């Protein structure tokens with residue numbers, strides 16, 4: 001059986017690191033997506049840390065808010081991993097908290113863009129190869145705040161709730177063709 005390839009966006013972050021390691025433990029070839037404002041050294045240092053702990057994880061730069069940058073990221077993944085993405089974990093996300101009365105359009109837009117538009121950009125780039133292969137897994141990281149709301153997080157709660165709708169609709173379109181789409185909604189840690 002050929003080794004599956006996974007891309008974990010925000011893979012060098014807190015939860016992303018745990019996801020990368022869990023996938024690697026399961027025998028998957030893992031690529032961690034990173035942005036870090038273009039600080040490639042930081043990603044290389046993270047990669048080295050993983051190596052010290054026995055994890056051989058690849059890295060690929062990309063800005064999940066930007067369609068072109070996502071396309072470049074996927075090209076890098078295919079190059080370094082030697083194949084198309086079988087498992088996509090849409091994990092990258094940010095918060096820009098503030099009560100709604102004080103929230104700027106920029107705070108709203110940045111959070112919607114990083115947490116929700118990112119789903120569109122990244123998933124669009126991997127869904128066709130998954131369907132052609134008859135196998136794929138898309139795992140979207142949401143939050144309990146999607147269902148319950150959170151004071152000071154109208155932007156984040158809306159974005160994370162949007163992920164649920166995206167997940168359920170896309171799952172209906174692709175499940176019969178061997179591609180599952182799910183959301184994981186964790187609480188605070």
Ligand SMILES: NC(=O)c1ccc[n+]([C@@H]2O[C@H](COP(=O)([O-])OP(=O)(O)OC[C@H]3O[C@@H](n4cnc5c(N)ncnc54)[C@H](OP(=O)(O)O)[C@@H]3O)[C@@H](O)[C@H]2O)c1
Nearest residue numbers: 010013014015034035036063064091092093143187188189
């Ligand atoms: N921590 C919690 O309690 C909690 C609870 C519920 C849900 N979540 C969700 O879990 C996910 C991971 O959160 P975390 O706690 O691990 O946070 P984190 O450590 O801050 O990680 C977030 C990751 O997202 C990446 N990212 C942000 N903007 C990006 C962009 N424009 N392009 C590419 N990557 C970008 C960051 O990459 P760089 O650092 O390289 O820029 C970072 O690795 C998020 O979606 C978050 O909303 C977290």
